[in-house]
Amino acid sequence: MVHVEIRIYGGIGEIGGNKIVVSSNDGKAIILDFGKSFSREDAFFQHPYMPPSLPEDYFKTGLLPPTEGPEWRLADRETLGLIISHAHLDHWGYLPLVHSDTKIWMGSASYDIIKAYRDLRSDLKRLDEFQVRTFRTGDQLSLGEFTILPIHVDHSIPGAYGFIVECCGRKLVYTGDIRMHGPKAEMTMEFIDKASSEDIDLLIMEATKVAPENDPESSLVRILENRIWYRWGKEPPKRVHFEVKTEEEVREKMLYVLERSSSLALVEISTADVDRLRTAFNVARSLGREPILDERTAFLSHRLGRSGIKGLPQVGSYRVWRRRRGKGGIEVKYGVREPKAIKEFLLGIEDKMGPESVVWGDARAEILKEPESYVVITNNATRFLYEIPLGIKPPITFIMSRSEPFSEESALSLDRLLNWLMMYDVRRYYRIHVSGHLSPEQIGEVIEAINPRKVMPIHTEHPDLFDVYVPSRMSNLIHLPRLGEPFRVGDN
Ligand SMILES: [Zn+2]
The missing domain is CATH 3.40.50.10710 (Metallo-hydrolase/oxidoreductase)
Known part of the structure; x- marks a missing residue:
């Protein structure tokens, strides 16, 4: 039987560095975000004196899963596309490391922001080698068996997206980074409404503001x-x-x-x-x-x-x-x-x-x-x-x-x-x-509205406190992911 599996390579126990591999068992995968892990990188390296400089530096410290050759690609799957949610570095910063034949997708505003960065920073010149395709809200991307709906959301940078991903009869939602109190809150509401109207197996949601104290x-x-x-x-x-x-x-x-x-x-x-x-x-x-x-x-x-x-x-x-x-x-x-x-x-x-x-x-x-x-x-x-x-x-x-x-x-x-x-x-x-992220109380509201079969917190230093903000009748739906550990969508 076909199944869908996810593995997460960043954003677990840290704010940012999100990298989510969604794969089907026919050997194909898509990747959602490819963020720089600021805190994990700081733990081992120092800019500008001792930065990670060879691909193996990222592998031995667990910043990226190991791969052959100098350019990074998934070792055991064919990547149909790498999709970026928004232009904050903790969601796209490792793009210069990926293999140049990777098909990259992002919103058009994100691409404009990233190109502006590229023009200011010599270490981003490699981005010129990539073919980047852009999407807008309302588009639908079909990559092999995967269908991806990007839907605009409000965040502290323009052109941010959340995604609904469907493959082989399973559906998952990835929030990216979202807020409900910003000037464009209605965009986040549209995203939540759309996700609520679907039967969602897994919700991967940002939980930045889950922390022992509010500040x-x-x-x-x-x-x-x-x-x-x-x-x-x-x-x-x-x-x-x-x-x-x-x-x-x-x-x-x-x-x-x-x-x-x-x-x-x-x-x-x-x-x-x-x-x-x-x-x-x-x-x-x-x-x-x-x-x-x-x-x-x-x-x-x-x-x-x-x-x-x-x-x-x-x-x-x-x-x-x-x-x-x-x-x-x-x-x-x-x-x-x-x-x-x-x-x-x-x-x-x-x-x-x-x-x-x-x-x-x-x-x-x-x-x-x-x-x-x-x-x-x-x-x-x-x-x-x-x-x-x-x-x-x-x-x-x-x-x-x-x-x-x-x-x-x-x-x-x-x-x-x-x-x-x-x-x-x-x-x-x-x-x-004012934060670019959901308040802890809003996290509960979003989960309630989307009503998924499973929910995973990401982009937080305190995933173990996530349950505090999940409605109690739903607390059995929480799954705390571990770095690189496969999780079958819809089977649990
Ligand atoms: Zn962000």
């Missing part, structure tokens, strides 16, 4: 704050945390904080979180402050605008904070190893808006003389602080507004950030943020 960040922050006490002999900056539930509340709180500030506003957002970018940008405009975007945020915004995403900051409506480059001990406008795409983008802006639209060199000090006139929006606040010229100490109101889940690796960068904030005498900063 896993806070305990790490405490430790870092202690280190600041020891290092500086002074009180660390106080963290003012606003509980918010929707993007609209993020806007209200940002406005609330900045209305009463005459300092330079510095807002850190996640890369490609277009909702947050729009929010911060609109807050700046409504306060009559000029927005300054760091060059990478501006570049990505430009690319995404070009690919049809609406309401993003247009070239001409902001200035660009140039990433600092040094040569022979002085700052230069363009370094030697400059990504061509960035250089062209900046030259294009200057052509259109004049040289003062790109801030670098002496112009930095000019801007910082009028701190109350600007809002700096960046995906790397630490870098901005370090690029402030010597001898200038602008008053700063810092808002931390990243929406990605917190990891150990980001703890190190948070430590650096706190030190730079100390350097500029920032005595308090604001945490205003």
Whole structure:
């Protein structure tokens, strides 16, 4: 008899790194997501000094199942397609490792975002060798016996999808990353409605927010704050945390904080979180402050605008904070190893808006003389602080507004950030943020609505706590997957 089996190679006991192999016993398979495992990678390697550099490095540490040859492919199955849910690295970051004959599918916005990354990073050049096909919601992919329905969902990056996969009379749902409180919540609802109308054997669902305490960040922050006490002999900056539930509340709180500030506003957002970018940008405009975007945020915004995403900051409506480059001990406008795409983008802006639209060199000090006139929006606040010229100490109101889940690796960068904030005498900063993920309570609602025969948590550090949020009459449906362990769909 034909059967369908899944094996999961990442995202178990960790946030991200999802890789789900769905196979039938005629030797064919599809793969859902091919994410980079940040925490597992950090456990064994260090960037940039000791990164994984050969394929075997990934195999011996269990980051990928072993395969022959330098390019990765499933050893015991023919892969009909590799399908990416959205453009966060923890869902696609290992793509450059796969065999170049792998057929790759993703939503068109995801492809645009990934191409923009490729133009900024030399380690992604291999992506040019792949044939990528794109889909939109409503499409149906037929790969051998597999039928895959991609359905749009709301998440902290545009163009995210969940999937309903059917093969040989079995059906499974994979949520990817989803939220129900974002500006496009109705898309997530459409996905859940569609999944609810089907007879689902297995639901593989994201459980990012399942954790012993609601804000896993806070305990790490405490430790870092202690280190600041020891290092500086002074009180660390106080963290003012606003509980918010929707993007609209993020806007209200940002406005609330900045209305009463005459300092330079510095807002850190996640890369490609277009909702947050729009929010911060609109807050700046409504306060009559000029927005300054760091060059990478501006570049990505430009690319995404070009690919049809609406309401993003247009070239001409902001200035660009140039990433600092040094040569022979002085700052230069363009370094030697400059990504061509960035250089062209900046030259294009200057052509259109004049040289003062790109801030670098002496112009930095000019801007910082009028701190109350600007809002700096960046995906790397630490870098901005370090690029402030010597001898200038602008008053700063810092808002931390990243929406990605917190990891150990980001703890190190948070430590650096706190030190730079100390350097500029920032005595308090604001945490205003709404997650890109389902709240634990919503996890229960989704399971109830879809009503599957089995449910598996993925993309969480605490799968053992998943049962707390599953309706009690359904708790016998939970299966906690183990890395690489086969699970037959529909037979249990
Ligand atoms: Zn994500």
